[in-house]
Amino acid sequence: MESINPTVMIQYVNSTKLLSLIDTFNQAVGPESFIDNFYDLIWNIETATTYGLNVWGKIVVVDRLLTVTENQIYLGFSEALLTPPVVDDPQPFNQAPFFNNQSETSTITLSDDIYRKLIMMKAMANITDCTIPSMNAALMFMFGDSGVCYVRNDGGMTLSYVFEFELSIAELAIVQNSGALPAPAGVTVNIVQQVISS
Template identity: 45%
Template sequence: MIALIDAFSQALDPQAFFNAFYDAVWNIDDAQGFGLDIWGRIVGVTRALYVSDEDYLGFSEASDAFPFGEGIFYGGGNFTPNYKLSDDAFRRLIMAKAALNITDASIPAINAILMALFPDHGNVYVRDNLDMTITYVFGAPLSKVDYAIVSQSGALPKPIGVSFTVEQP
């Protein structure tokens, strides 16, 4: 019996399984699908994120607004476009939330987090406006998903009682 178990153990190398499991689940840089879903549960985020595709009738930012009866109204599609994030976008959200869980929300700490999360977005930093607001400044335009992560997910750190805006070209 011991010889049979020994032969079985030699035939199947469990180390390869454990290495593959580690890469697929616990290594945040290589994890995909199921592994990222586990990480999302650990830090408290989900793959579903509201990402706005369209700008509908409104008055606060419209420079070319039409009066009532001439403008374009909401067409009746999915009004709350919740999207399932791709693995790369979900990994970015997980890392943002994990950083939020351990940061002190100081300006240098927030700057370090922004530069780590958005290295391909030019000069990225946070600006203290000295009126209980901060501005996340990006040197390059954000995609709709990245903008949703920054503005709506609540995963980026900010001091308590401070509101924020997002500035991008």
């Protein structure tokens, strides 16, 4: 902070009490710490905390609370198996229950780190040109640490987001209900979790 001495009348320059009062007042109303805190905790998405991330979530229109329908495996027969196999392929007797026509849903709250990545991915989706390379870049940004994932053009105005690993509950919620995965207009989007046998 700059010295206040040039602004004080000459006869009060050596008054320690007056200078102390002015200095204390300047520190109390000075905007420097507020501006630093605002930048670090809200404006800079890399360092923003919970409140700042909630503000950014409202700006890019993505919620921290997401509903997820967990992968459920039910009884089925070999003709229902998909090629390549997927995570929720049917299983034989004594390995999976009958389908009871009800889906188990739950609501999860994303942690700050995952929510920060989701906000950045949604920002990418908001400005993407929806080409496969740009959608792959967004996928790798969000899920690249978990395993191999990519966009596959299935033809006939259909594309698939393919994940060659089992998605965590938070990742599954992001894929199912966040609205952050970009998709071209008029294109049907499928989510595929392949089981890659080693």
